Amino acid sequence: MDILKLLARGFATKSFSKNSIIYEPGMQPRSVYFIKTGEVRMVTISDDGKEFIQGVFKAGQYFGEPAVLINRPYLAFTIVNKPSQIIAVSKEDFFSLIESEPGFSMELIKTLSKRLFYKSMMLEELASEKATHRLMTIINYLLADLKVGEQLKVTRQELADMTGLRVETVIRGIKMLSADGLISTVKGKIVRSR
Amino acid sequence: MDILKLLARGFATKSFSKNSIIYEPGMQPRSVYFIKTGEVRMVTISDDGKEFIQGVFKAGQYFGEPAVLINRPYLAFTIVNKPSQIIAVSKEDFFSLIESEPGFSMELIKTLSKRLFYKSMMLEELASEKATHRLMTIINYLLADLKVGEQLKVTRQELADMTGLRVETVIRGIKMLSADGLISTVKGKIVRSR
């Protein structure tokens, strides 16, 4: 779905500051959110306060549809990472977008499939593999979006929050992977070598 | 998508015997599978041979679409649990079904959303919670489909394969939950009490 098309249809943009919360678990979904600029993260927080990153969404992407589509309260928090401009499309408008905007429903299907793929992969990892293996998997996943030579700009804490590990474990894991030549790092940052 | 409609359109049914493998990781997806009768399980198998159940599909459901839709090799095995009759719909036919069958694309969107929901929930669990908590979560999830008094017909091994735990841990966990009155069990079987 093209943001420009939404603007053309007269949807209003809202500004969100860093760390503001767009929705939280238990809330009844009323809108789907399209990001014009900025970045948000979707996280669940366990009983003992540990964050788990379910996903990160950037400019051009949308989030919050699954809950709207099956009409169930949100499971996660969505929190603004960087100051963002976001278009909230009401449930009704979203459904009519699906009907009226040519190609959108197919695009939505593909987007959902892609996320399902990612989650299946992570589930398998979390369920069965050991720390370094998990790390290797998300690192490769993240590196895939980069050009050779570019560096990953995620903190070890974020890697921990994506893999369900603890920072210390991530730090030690990266050390090991790096020592074994499985990843390259430059001044602590992981880089894509090829 | 109604199976009857597919049959009306002349799609052929294939029979699969228990334990036969419909597809395995790495294979290029060529069809989406609709189950007429029977049951299959989608599992990933880790390096050390541990199965993780990604999902179970029964009569009236379909599987294998995400890989087809985003054109990526399968991540999991799909294995027949009970003798099944299955309609394999080719990629091309599947796409034209989406286009031509009224309501199907919306239904597909909802199905994908529902699965995404389940996986998000499980991810959060696997990432952050302890054994008994995980157990409690899938047990409640599974019990939700049952009537009061009915019993869960899954083995402890299956619970283990869904939660990434080991059988022994599941057995001990169920004992604890049962002792604490958090679940009811009758002759070892978990039952829905209310």
Place this chain on the structure above:
DNA sequence: TGCCAAACATGATGTAGGTCATAAATGCCT
């Protein structure tokens, strides 16, 4: 009803990763 396989059960022991504490390196802002 008797056999065999599958499913439960339970104890003993090991270990990966969590936890806690403390500190060094970075980066960022003025």
Place this chain on the structure above:
DNA sequence: AGGCATTTATGACCTACATCATGTTTGGCA
């Protein structure tokens, strides 16, 4: 350049769950 917050780092200890080993119970079916 200096100062503060964030991120990375490292060691010592602990604990939940895996692992292994060895039963016992249950259920299907010949």
